[in-house]
Amino acid sequence: MTNAPTDLTGPRQSPGTSNTLLGRVFEAVLFDMDGTLVDSTSAVNRSWRRWADEAGLGESFRGARHGVPARQMLATLVPADQVNQAVNRLTEFELADTADITILPGAGELLTSIPEHRRAIVTSATRALCRVRLTASGVPTVATVVTIEDTSRGKPFPEPFLAAAQRLGVDPARCLVVEDAPAGLEAAHAAGCSTIGVEGTHAAADLIADIVVPSLDRLRILVQEDGVRVELLPA
Incomplete structure (x- = not known):
């Protein structure tokens, strides 16, 4: 079971407070695209x-x-x-329609801080649409991208995240998923992944994740030999 969402801007938890996700080492970080990396x-x-x-x-x-x-x-x-x-x-x-499609705050910095073999994009978009939106927004190139065409069933089913973990050669249980939508978080939970919810498309109260953050610029990835760890930054 995952924890209830934690609003890091409110009184229930502030950056630096202990959480079961914090301090853990993950083999890979799997990012949703629309609403997480890209404002479309x-x-x-x-x-x-x-x-x-x-x-x-x-x-x-x-x-x-x-x-x-x-x-x-x-x-x-x-x-x-x-x-x-x-x-x-x-x-x-x-x-x-690529008008006003932009990269979201902190997305570029977070992606580039993660080694190529430990990161992936997992999207419900088609391959062509994914390419168009990533290009239009200026998101850094990521080698491992799983689209709706790569799996038998899309989110909220677990197949997209399981496929990404398999491509990276890692255990889904040691993957961290970053998502903005309830359907994506449901898929991540079903795949056995840990989760970070990102507010924006949905309110924090709608996101069932280990941690919920207002934006990606509240996160920092620390790279070590056996994987990556996530830190929360003050507002």
């Missing part, structure tokens, strides 16, 4: 809104569920024989 929320919402309007859903469409693969969500919105067409159309909108 506006582009995501615009693309889904365009698709929904074109599909005639109107006010019945409540918006995208962040962190869940598009195909899984579209399958709940259109008949089965129209899912492929809907995925292709939504993908067209998303690939074309």
